[in-house]
Amino acid sequence: MALFLIKRLVGLVLTLFLAALVIFLVLEILPGDPAAMMMGVSATPETVAALQAELGLDRPAATRFLDWLAGIFTGHLGLSYTYRVPVAGLIAERLVVTVPLSLMALALAVTAGVTFGTLAAANAHRRADMIVMVLTQLGLAIPNFWFGILLILVFAIGWGWFPAGGFPGWAADPLLAFRALLLPAIALALPQAASLARITRSTMLETLSEDYIRTARAKGLSRGQTIRRHALRNALIPVLTILGLQFSFLLAGTIVLENVFALPGLGRLLIQAIGGHDLILIKSLVLFYVATAILVNAMVDLAYGLADPRLRVGRA
């Protein structure tokens, strides 16, 4: 088991290193000099060179790459070109929006997806199943930014139950902050919930035809008890893998929805950084997204072993 974990960890670090290298190289190759951008069209070559020196852009690429890597561990990721404040601080203050938003969306997607998928499978080819299938088809087809706008129109502007956008901060009013994140979380969760429901339905149907389900019924368990105690865990093992992959899409979705709902999160920061050619900020932000996706998938791999005893390593 220990060896397995060490192997996983080494693989993880390697993947993250490669991701950092690719991100750095791509931004390096990209045309457009940040110093020239910041000084504007009327700048003289001397002033641009001076700014380049100030930003450390005159040093060799390899040195800058190693500095950046070291910075990931020390937290010194440099100053943002446009905001003129440390990048690490910028990211940290935006995390309190994006992390809760993603987790809320994930929780909603899993709860709704597994519930409706199981419901559909338990009533396969009957009315409840048909309704779930039609709704999930819609959920998959509707772009989530459009659904976000619809939610704002109905629940924020129409009925006034939720703020239409913006974020008051957790310290000021935690309940209002939560409400500000709820509509975007729902919009974000919709396509994920729809595809999870469909996957759960099909894995659940497959599981329900297994011999051990008949054994459980022969023991005297009702249909519901059989689904809860014997089928659900088996059916969710494949769903878990999909969940890890979907989390990447969910993160990408936050970029769009934070802009729709004017939330001061990482996604909005990224869009602003791209607009301002703030390469040093973009670099660290993109690495953050990539690292989160990779770490979540690694955690899913570990959870897989917990859910399925057959995949546990190092047991007799």
Place this chain on the structure above:
Amino acid sequence: MLALRDLSVTFRGYPVLRNLSFDLASGETLGLVGESGSGKSMTALALMGLLPPGFEAKGSIRLRGTELLGLPDKALCRLRGRAMAMIFQEPMTALNPVLTVGAQIAEGLVLHGLMDPRAAMAEAIRLMERVGLPDPARRARSYPHELSGGQRQRAMIAMAISCRPAVLIADEPTSALDVSLQVEILALLREIRAETGMAMIFISHDLSVISAMADRALVLYGGLAMESGPVRPVIDRPAHPYTQGLIAAIPRGTAHTHRLSPIRGQVPDLASLPPGCPFAGRCTLGDARCAGTPPPLRSGLTQIHCHHAEPVPA
């Protein structure tokens, strides 16, 4: 104790089982014999009320006077595992891969309100020891994939007998096992039957297994009882042409001097069964009447459904 009367099972209108009747007394073992598709397993599932979707049962199944057909699932759940239990053919797939063996054996005891979870787990370990699983306290915490095929079938037996059912249905319990294991499992089932006095329905395609386990035998073909009666006369002096064919097809162990004598033809599929005797197309005595008219029941030493053959007089 258990009485079947005219039990018929259809699948989308096609007959799977036709007018099956038998009685089973406490402590008695009935052997159900037949080829694949003869309706043996469907009889077992109909008894448990666990026919797959699309199958429909008619007639009457009475367990200690209670009519089981048409009983709501809730009431059947109280009987399943408690009054009647079942052992399945495939020990490899019949156990839940993500639950420990001990938990799966203890589950029924808690479900039927016989014990609290702690006592049920202790009882599960005791049962595992009884069915011959080595190191039961440790094995109870194992998962099915950590057990061999024979061990899984022993665990399956422990699960089935946990609530001391009045009727145990064993559907080909040894068919997936090695011959040497088969003998051990059959011996174990005989011991447990003697200890508990439970009635047993033993399903097998293997006549030698039936003759070792059953008091009475019922030979099924195409969903119809061809011949039934005490196990010795059914096997030693079969009256029905199908039973005779089955027995003639048993390899004699002197393979080089004896040619195998199979029953000619194929088992017909459900959709093409004749309205009369299902064996008509393959029978040595078959004629036009056989395929067209259901064969009458004739009683002697054994009971047979046949237009032509005469039962051996009682």
